[in-house]
Amino acid sequence: MLPTDTLTERCREKALELGFDVCGFVSIDVELRRDYYLQWIEEKQHGTMAWMERNNDRRLEPRNILPEARSILMVGLNYYQDDPDMRGRIAKYALGKDYHKLMYKRLKLLCTWMREQGGAQKPYVDTGPILEKPIAAQAGLGWVGKSTLLLHRKHGTFLFLGSIITTLELSPDNVENDHCGSCTRCVDICPTNAFPTPYKLDATRCISYLTIEHQGSIPVEFREAIGDRIYGCDDCLDVCPWNRWAQKTRESKFHFSGLPDLADTLSWTDEDFSEHFQGTPIKRLKFPRWKRNVCVVLGNIGTTADLKVLQSLAQSDDEIVAEHASWAITKIEERSSNGE
Numbered sequence: 082m083l084p085t086d087t088l089t090e091r092c093r094e095k096a097l098e099l100g101f102d103v104c105g106f107v108s109i110d111v112e113l114r115r116d117y118y119l120q121w122i123e124e125k126q127h128g129t130m131a132w133m134e135r136n137n138d139r140r141l142e143p144r145n146i147l148p149e150a151r152s153i154l155m156v157g158l159n160y161y162q163d164d165p166d167m168r169g170r171i172a173k174y175a176l177g178k179d180y181h182k183l184m185y186k187r188l189k190l191l192c193t194w195m196r197e198q199g200g201a202q203k204p205y206v207d208t209g210p211i212l213e214k215p216i217a218a219q220a221g222l223g224w225v226g227k228s229t230l231l232l233h234r235k236h237g238t239f240l241f242l243g244s245i246i247t248t249l250e251l252s253p254d255n256v257e258n259d260h261c262g263s264c265t266r267c268v269d270i271c272p273t274n275a276f277p278t279p280y281k282l283d284a285t286r287c288i289s290y291l292t293i294e295h296q297g298s299i300p301v302e303f304r305e306a307i308g309d310r311i312y313g314c315d316d317c318l319d320v321c322p323w324n325r326w327a328q329k330t331r332e333s334k335f336h337f338s339g340l341p342d343l344a345d346t347l348s349w350t351d352e353d354f355s356e357h358f359q360g361t362p363i364k365r366l367k368f369p370r371w372k373r374n375v376c377v378v379l380g381n382i383g384t385t386a387d388l389k390v391l392q393s394l395a396q397s398d399d400e401i402v403a404e405h406a407s408w409a410i411t412k413i414e415e416r417s418s419n420g421e
């Protein structure tokens with residue numbers, strides 16, 4: 082068995098060789114703000130994301146995932162790219178292919194190498210009860226900022242995170258200080274006031290939640306604030322000064338592969354939708370919720386040229402889609418009658 086420091090550095094080298102941009106380590110007895118998390122759940126700020134209520138014995142005590150575990154390895158993969166020039170915006174993480182498979186495959190390869198070093202491992206990419214952001218912060222990958230996102234000094238907030246729980250003893254990295262300072266840009270920019278205080282997010286008000294996780298009708302009070310965001314929101318990321326050095330991702334699978342004009346997507350069939358978004362995070366939204374979201378966006382930025390397709394959707398058997406289409410029609414007609 083290699084000495085701990087050598088094994089740790091070899092692990093890091095392997096992770097970087099596999100294409101991850103950053104890698105850090107922390108003891109399995111990582112400090113987590115358990116009371117903060119439980120209170121957040123108690124206050125129902127996670128909305129309908131019921132999975133966040135489950136498995137807290139493991140989520141808040143990673144040792145319970147693998148009883149012999151000694152360390153946690155955290156990796157980050159840069160996904161930054163510029164927003165494409167089109168009507169409507171999609172969060173950057175969802176512009177290309179889904180990251181889960183790609184990262185999981187690489188983590189499995191890393192686990193194989195770690196097994197050869199005598200370890201037993203469990204890899205996760207959003208697939209288990211792991212509090213990725215605070216653990217990544219404790220593993221030296223950055224700090225959890227006022228936006229509640231992990232900030233890395235070089236990559237800013239545009240990192241996908243993955244983890245490996247391991248029985249190997251690995252040397253912990255130094256914890257990064259919080260460098261938010263007096264900045265409050267993320268909190269100030271949020272169109273739906275989703276931060277009750279800095280460092281705390283009310284997910285039920287966040288556009289990412291409303292356009293992705295939320296199943297039913299989008300509350301009318303949030304529709305104008307959603308603006309041109311079809312899927313997710315990057316406002317609190319885009320405004321963060323620590324993203325000024327972000328470089329375009331090296332992963333061509335994450336690159337945007339194009340989208341027809343928004344109004345044209347409303348005439349798609351279910352099959353067209355599935356085919357276009359095959360292998361992307363957007364596929365799990367399913368077509369009715371895509372139409373719901375596009376109606377909100379067209380209600381905010383559409384023109385009279387979009388009315389025909391919206392009028393047809395307003396007759397839809399899907400009550401939610403029909404109601405959102407009617408809302409969009411009213412908004413476009415209001416703008417048109419005001420000469421806008």
Ligand code: SF4
Nearest residue numbers: 271287288314316317
């Ligand atoms: S993603 Fe958008 S809506 Fe959500 S907290 Fe950030 S700025 Fe607010």
Ligand code: SF4
Nearest residue numbers: 226227261264267321
């Ligand atoms: S925008 Fe400012 S306050 Fe918000 S996370 Fe970035 S540095 Fe911190």
